[in-house]
Every structure is written in C-alpha cells, then in structure tokens.
Amino acid sequence: MSLAAKTLVIIGGSSGIGLRAARRAAAQGARVVIGGRDPQRLQRALQEIGHDARALQVDATSAEALRAFFAAIGTVDALFTPGASYRVGPFAADDTALAHSPFDGKFWPQYQAVHAALPYLAADAAIVLVAGAAGARPVNGAAAYAACNSAIEGLGRALATELAPRRVNVISPGTLDGELWQGRPAAVREAAFQHYADVSLLRRVASVEDAADAALFLLGNPAMTGSTLYPDSGYVLR
Numbered sequence: 001m002s003l004a005a006k007t008l009v010i011i012g013g014s015s016g017i018g019l020r021a022a023r024r025a026a027a028q029g030a031r032v033v034i035g036g037r038d039p040q041r042l043q044r045a046l047q048e049i050g051h052d053a054r055a056l057q058v059d060a061t062s063a064e065a066l067r068a069f070f071a072a073i074g075t076v077d078a079l080f081t082p083g084a085s086y087r088v089g090p091f092a093a094d095d096t097a098l099a100h101s102p103f104d105g106k107f108w109p110q111y112q113a114v115h116a117a118l119p120y121l122a123a124d125a126a127i128v129l130v131a132g133a134a135g136a137r138p139v140n141g142a143a144a145y146a147a148c149n150s151a152i153e154g155l156g157r158a159l160a161t162e163l164a165p166r167r168v169n170v171i172s173p174g175t176l177d178g179e180l181w182q183g184r185p186a187a188v189r190e191a192a193f194q195h196y197a198d199v200s201l202l203r204r205v206a207s208v209e210d211a212a213d214a215a216l217f218l219l220g221n222p223a224m225t226g227s228t229l230y231p232d233s234g235y236v237l238r
Contacts, residue, residue: 001078001126001222004029008219009076011035011060011069011113012083014045016178017130020212021080025219026051033073035060036083060109066116076120078219081110082130091143102148106130111155114168126167126219129156133174133232153228160226167225169218171211174200174232178208201234 008025012018013034022045026032032053036042042055058069060083070076086105089098110129121127134142135149149172156170175181175196181189197203214231218224230236 001124001220002028003078003216003220005031006077007031007033007073007075008078008080009033009035009070009073009117010080010082011058011109012081013049014038014041014055016082016180017173017176017208017211017215018080018082019045019048020209021082021215022049022053024212024216026053030078035069060113061104063112063116066112070117070120074120075122076117077122077125079114079117079121079125079127080130080215080219081113081128082215083109084130086145086148088142088145090141099144102145103151107148107151107155110152114159121163121166124165124167124222127159127163127169128215128218129168129170130215131156131170131172131228133172133230133235135172136230136236137238156228157226164225167218167222169224169226170228171214171218172228172230172232172236173206173211173214174230174235175205176208176211177205196233196235199235199238200232201237204233206231206233 003025008030010018010022013022014036022032026049034055035058046055059065084106086101131152132149134146138146160168193205196205211231214229
C-alpha cells in the first residue's frame with residue numbers, strides 16, 4: 001500500500017521514531033496526523049514535518065481520550081503507535097507499580113489505540129505496533145519489561161489474524177541512538193552504546209531513522225502481516 005494520499009496516524013509522533021516516520025511519510029504524500037500529550041512538542045513537531053500535517057492532543061493511557069482522538073480524525077488508512085512511557089526494575093523489587101509500569105505505559109495504550117481506531121479503520125488499513133528486542137532477548141533486571149515486549153509481539157500476531165484483511169505487524173528495536181540517549185550524560189551514553197555494540201552482530205547501535213524505516217516498510221508492503229521486524233543490529237541473535 002502506497003502511503004501517498006493516505007491518512008497515517010502516529011501516536012507518539014512528536015519525537016523519536018514517530019517523528020522520523022511522520023517526516024518521511026509526509027514527504028511521500030501521506031496525510032499525517034500525530035498525537036501526543038504535550039501540545040508544545042506537537043507544535044514543534046509540526047514545524048519539522050510540514051506538508052500540512054495535523055496534530056491532536058491525546059493521552060494514550062485513556063481509552064476515552066483515544067476514542068475522542070480517532071473520532072476527530074475519521075478514516076484511518078495506517079496507524080503507527082511508538083509512544084510509550086514506563087519504568088523498569090528487577091523482579092525481586094517489592095514494587096507492584098514498577099512491575100505494572102511497562103504494561104500500563106506501553107502494552108495497554110497500544111491495545112486501546114487499535115481498539116479505539118476500529119470503527120475508523122479502512123478495509124485495507126495497516127497497523128504497526130512497537131515492542132522491543134528485550135522481549136526476545138531479555139536484559140537482567142527488567143523481567144516485566146521483557147514480558148511486556150513479548151506480549152506486544154503476540155498481540156500483533158493475534159490482531160493480524162482477527163482483523164484480516166487489515167494488516168498488523170510489529171517492530172522490536174533494541175537500543176536506539178536518538179533524543180532519549182542524546183539527552184543523557186555523554187559518558188553514560190557512550191558506555192551503554194559500546195556495551196550494546198559488543199553484544200550485537202553488527203557491532204553498532206541502530207538509529208531512530210533505522211527503526212522508522214522498518215515501520216514504514218511494514219506499513220507499505222501489502223504482503224506483510226503478523227510479522228515482527230528487529231531493527232536491532234542483530235542483538236537478538238548473539
């Protein structure tokens with residue numbers, strides 16, 4: 001499916017993977033609508049995206065807010081859901097909220113977004129969810145986070161089956177070089193990137209642009225459904 005003249009909705013489109021995907025899709029002729037919680041960040045993103053993109057404020061943790069968000073948009077040809085906010089911690093921690101955080105801030109918002117979009121999805125709509133490479137290769141001290149990412153991959157396969165002929169796929173990035181890491185101290189960032197390179201086949205950290213490319217490929221390829229792509233430099237294979 002070409003995204004030209006199609007309505008692409010990106011929840012979490014004001015930064016990171018979402019912003020990169022929005023810029024590229026808009027340049028290809030898509031009608032881009034970005035959603036997020038911070039109106040100032042949304043407006044700054046619109047200036048970067050251009051091409052008459054639209055921005056609507058939405059709290060993706062609220063099912064009611066998501067229903068209102070999609071009602072204001074109308075027909076949705078493509079949906080991408082990279083927005084997430086969560087904390088991680090070790091399994092042994094006596095902190096129920098910490099264990100719930102990845103599900104509350106990453107799994108359920110994507111589940112609810114697709115559900116809220118259902119009345120507006122075109123017959124040939126494409127959806128891309130975002131999990132993470134830790135679901136296939138867990139890191140120490142983040143059991144709930146690993147479980148959450150595995151659950152999102154499973155959700156993608158289940159929705160591909162239930163919503164066909166609409167297509168549903170997943171990207172599972174590893175560590176990405178983008179705003180999140182660029183905002184951290186250089187020494188911390190460089191140490192984390194070196195460690196990731198050491199444990200990845202390609203010995204490099206992928207960029208947010210790499211992940212956005214993977215998402216746009218899945219949104220546009222009419223033969224892809226029920227699949228997970230890992231723009232992770234081969235992290236899960238080491």
